[in-house]
Amino acid sequence: MDFNVMRTGRAVLHVTDLEASRAFYDALGFIETASDDENIYFRAIEDFAHHCLHLKLGDIPAVETISYKVGSEECLDELHTLFVDHDRNVKWMEKGTQVGIGRTLRVEEVSGMTIEFYFEMEHVERMMQKFHLHKGAKVQRIDHFNCAVPDVDKAYDYYIHELGFKCSEFTSIKGSEHIWAAWLHRKPGVHDVAFMNAVGPRLHHIGFWLKDPMSLIDCCDYLAAAGYRDSIERGPGRHGLSNAFFLYLRDPDGHRIELYNGDYYTGDFDNQPIEWDLDDPARQTFWGHEAPDSWFNEASTLLDLNGNVVPVSEPKLAKIKPNTII
CATH class of the missing domain: 3.10.180.10 (2,3-Dihydroxybiphenyl 1,2-Dioxygenase, domain 1)
Incomplete structure (x- = not known):
């Protein structure tokens, strides 16, 4: 349905x-x-x-x-x-x-x-042409969530078959029938939510869309000049998966934010998912440089409906980081 x-x-x-x-x-x-x-x-x-x-x-x-x-x-x-x-x-x-x-x-x-x-949210003024107020990364809109889960296959099946999401890209491991990560969408972009194999459930990051790749560079300059140099965790770079430009930041509490631009249209009914091998060095970063260990190991704690911390479990697949040779 x-x-x-x-x-x-x-x-x-x-x-x-x-x-x-x-x-x-x-x-x-x-x-x-x-x-x-x-x-x-x-x-x-x-x-x-x-x-x-x-x-x-x-x-x-x-x-x-x-x-x-x-x-x-x-x-x-x-x-x-x-x-x-x-x-x-x-x-x-x-x-x-x-x-x-x-x-x-x-x-x-x-x-x-x-x-x-x-469904409903109060309407306010758009700030698109208030150019005198645009600064930093000039964040345009929210784009996606990335979630660390212990069983990607289960999440994939539920969101595809019960909630009507579609898959744009996924990562597999040679010799395994299981999915290591999946990028699922409802809007006609690469993803609204991604799931990846890790200790979880946890929120890995929230992705926000920028107007162009240069906004990533502007943001790095602005953050460095404003005293937030240590907040930059990874990038700027280009993902192989999604083809998008990225910059990963950590806010003062460690919540991870991705600034993101440049993925592609997925709205055609016959659009087929792209498969990546986990150890393909172009998958996570098209230009080749590795992500830091923190990017694989650290994520935000979740709360349940009553405000209690959600317990986590080890992932179903033992391999949680690619073998990448630079």
Whole structure:
């Protein structure tokens, strides 16, 4: 069944120092829509919706939920029926209980992550032509989530066969029938969510779209000049997988942000997934340089529907890092 999941929508992150987080995301070029003593709501330059990133003051860095926009209120009810029928824990968040967003459905999905679906979000001013306010990376919009899960096959099967996602690219291991990582989409780009084999469930990163590759360079210059040089974890570079330019950053609490531009159209019905071998050195970085160990080993803690830390488990596939010879 197609539940008309449209795209990646927003993330809700817990941070331990709201002012430090405000300064960091402001340096990337996010627009602050609203805030109070315990919350900041950021949007990107193209957004007419209230926010794509909600930062909440918390005791520990954690991910409260990642969210997807759907095409109607009825889709929320249909998704509720699906998850209840599959014995998943669910929670309605009624309109008025969260700032800027309507009724939402939160679910502990098949990998144990708390995900959220919504239709309605308050409209605000687009900032596309407020060029005097554009700075840092000039972030345009939210693009995707990347999730570390212990069983990629299970996540892949559920999102493809139950939620109506499609696969653009995937990574396999020679001699194995299992998928090591998969890039799944609803919008006609490379992905709205990716799953990769790792200790999990955890959130590896949130990807944000930039207007052009030069914005990655502008961001590096801006961050270095503003005192955030140590926040740059990986890149800039070009992925083989997705063909996109990338820059990975760590915010003050260690949440990983990818700045991203340049993937390709996947909307044709007969678009076929591209397969990569895990040990292909062009897969993760087309230009050849390796990702640091932190990129494979570190990710953000998730919270369940009751606000408790989600326990993690070892991945089904023992191999969690490519063998890459430079």
